[in-house]
Amino acid sequence: MATPYLIWAFVFIIIPIILIVYYSLSVETDNGLVFSWNNYARAFEPTYLRVMWRSILLALICTIICVLAGYPAAYIMASEEYSSKGFLLFLFLAPMWMNFLLRTYSWIAILENNGVINTVLKAIGLPALKLLYVDRAVVLGMVYNFLPFMILPVYTVLKKMDRQLIEAAQDLGASNRLVFINLILPLSMPGVISGVTMVFMPAVTTFIISSLLGGGQYMLIGNLIERQFLKVNDWHFGSAVSVILIALVIVSTAIFSMADKGGEGGALF
Amino acid sequence: MRRLKQFYLGFMLAFMYAPIALLIVYSFNASKSRANWTGFTFDWYIALINDPEISKALYNTLTIAVLSSAISAVIGTAAAVGADAMRGIKKSLIMAVTNIPVVNPDIVTGVSLMILYIAVFRFFPGLKLGYGTLLLSHVAFNTSYIILSVLPKLRQMDDNLYEAALDLGATPAAGFFKVILPEILPGIVTGALLAFTMSLDDFVVSFFTTGSGVSNLSILIYSMARRGVNPKINALSTIMFVVVLLLLYIINRTDTTKKKLKNL
Numbered sequence: 188m189a190t191p192y193l194i195w196a197f198v199f200i201i202i203p204i205i206l207i208v209y210y211s212l213s214v215e216t217d218n219g220l221v222f223s224w225n226n227y228a229r230a231f232e233p234t235y236l237r238v239m240w241r242s243i244l245l246a247l248i249c250t251i252i253c254v255l256a257g258y259p260a261a262y263i264m265a266s267e268e269y270s271s272k273g274f275l276l277f278l279f280l281a282p283m284w285m286n287f288l289l290r291t292y293s294w295i296a297i298l299e300n301n302g303v304i305n306t307v308l309k310a311i312g313l314p315a316l317k318l319l320y321v322d323r324a325v326v327l328g329m330v331y332n333f334l335p336f337m338i339l340p341v342y343t344v345l346k347k348m349d350r351q352l353i354e355a356a357q358d359l360g361a362s363n364r365l366v367f368i369n370l371i372l373p374l375s376m377p378g379v380i381s382g383v384t385m386v387f388m389p390a391v392t393t394f395i396i397s398s399l400l401g402g403g404q405y406m407l408i409g410n411l412i413e414r415q416f417l418k419v420n421d422w423h424f425g426s427a428v429s430v431i432l433i434a435l436v437i438v439s440t441a442i443f444s445m446a447d448k449g450g451e452g453g454a455l456f
Numbered sequence: 457m458r459r460l461k462q463f464y465l466g467f468m469l470a471f472m473y474a475p476i477a478l479l480i481v482y483s484f485n486a487s488k489s490r491a492n493w494t495g496f497t498f499d500w501y502i503a504l505i506n507d508p509e510i511s512k513a514l515y516n517t518l519t520i521a522v523l524s525s526a527i528s529a530v531i532g533t534a535a536a537v538g539a540d541a542m543r544g545i546k547k548s549l550i551m552a553v554t555n556i557p558v559v560n561p562d563i564v565t566g567v568s569l570m571i572l573y574i575a576v577f578r579f580f581p582g583l584k585l586g587y588g589t590l591l592l593s594h595v596a597f598n599t600s601y602i603i604l605s606v607l608p609k610l611r612q613m614d615d616n617l618y619e620a621a622l623d624l625g626a627t628p629a630a631g632f633f634k635v636i637l638p639e640i641l642p643g644i645v646t647g648a649l650l651a652f653t654m655s656l657d658d659f660v661v662s663f664f665t666t667g668s669g670v671s672n673l674s675i676l677i678y679s680m681a682r683r684g685v686n687p688k689i690n691a692l693s694t695i696m697f698v699v700v701l702l703l704l705y706i707i708n709r710t711d712t713t714k715k716k717l718k719n720l
Contacts, residue, residue, distance in 0.1 A: 189538025199596040203568030293475035392561035
């Protein structure tokens with residue numbers, strides 16, 4: 188029964204990956220395609236290293252903001268006094284059902300030079316600010332789009348937590364702060380880590396947010412790949428950057444899952 | 457403390473909804489710029505409905521979502537049944553391959569499929585990127601979601617049921633359609649719904665695998681948004697937001713009525 192799928196998967200999953208690796212390891216010469224490491228060597232030139240570094244940095248900043256803003260929201264919603272208000276969580280998740288591009292586009296209207304914020308600033312006599320097409324706009328767009336990915340797993344973990352543990356700790360004289368730092372926080376780490384993974388991955392690979400909210404020349408890894416394939420037409424270099432992006436995703440997944448194991452071990456003892 | 461909590465949640469919700477609310481308000485603004493409100497109008501909605509580009513993109517989006525989720529439901533269900541019968545290294549291999557489209561960054565899936573199509577077109581010079589490649593690509597990433605939602609249902613199922621049907625004289629096909637299919641149908645439906653929404657929402661893979669002249673809504677929104685703010689997109693957002701809310705409401709309603717019926 189699986190034979191049609193095996194053929195399908197070979198053609199549409201395996202071969203594309205082989206092709207991308209093949210392209211990344213070859214360059215075009217007068218005698219046709221020749222094996223070469225040049226594309227990878229080029230990817231590690233300072234110009235492109237800066238692009239990769241910027242992608243990782245912006246994705247990290249976005250992830251940290253999502254943890255700091257999303258954890259309290261999930262914590263409040265999972266607490267007993269809000270336990271009957273399930274629709275609040277629904278409200279946080281509903282925007283995810285709207286088209287990703289529309290959600291990003293909506294910020295253009297707010298941040299642009301004669302957008303909402305600048306109109307208000309001008310109306311009260313303050314100078315207009317350059318809010319769109321800068322780094323901060325890209326981070327804002329990322330946080331806006333990926334925040335629900337942080338709230339949901341943290342909420343789920345907090346909701347499932349055994350309340351008796353908290354009561355036991357309080358009975359034994361622990362202050363609220365102590366209960367939070369020594370009990371709730373460590374126990375909720377698996378949720379935080381899966382949230383971090385779910386926010387960091389799309390943030391580090393995006394090219395839509397940066398090309399709509401970021402400046403023209405401004406590039407993340409995603410934009411670099413897109414340019415190589417659609418504008419510059421250097422598929423060999425583009426493939427090399429794609430392979431590096433896959434490697435980056437694999438390495439960060441490994442780091443996050445290691446952190447998860449560490450967290451669980453720490454929580455047990 | 458109570459107040460602080462309420463304020464915090466309110467603030468976060470305002471952050472999530474302010475941009476959407478703003479788009480909705482400006483979709484009724486007579487002026488094309490957002491700097492000032494010059495009166496209420498439905499003009500942008502009328503312009504939207506009369507825009508042939510948008511109705512074509514909507515048609516492409518919906519047909520590709522329906523076709524790709526149906527095709528991948530068939531391939532994926534067969535694959536899941538086959539994979540469930542496998543053991544050992546064969547099974548881990550097929551699972552690893554199935555997970556690739558889920559974990560691979562979209563942009564890599566997109567460019568690698570584009571390379572594949574262009575490579576194939578070298579041998580068939582008449583072919584071009586377009587609707588066909590768009591559909592194939594959507595099936596390519598959707599099939600994994602079907603397999604991943606059907607497999608748990610197969611694992612829950614009692615294998616003896618199918619054996620019993622065969623012992624009682626059912627052909628393998630009859631055994632599949634009468635015994636296995638009804639058991640795993642909820643998994644197929646969940647998977648197909650997931651595939652449908654993934655296809656509706658997809659931009660990145662479509663962007664790289666479509667040809668000139670063929671676009672879906674996401675691609676159209678992208679190209680319009682790159683040219684700056686456009687009141688027609690505001691109107692489109694409003695309609696899509698209302699449709700999404702209605703759908704979520706209906707799904708929730710049917711869920712609760714089902715639960716109520718069960719409790720009776």
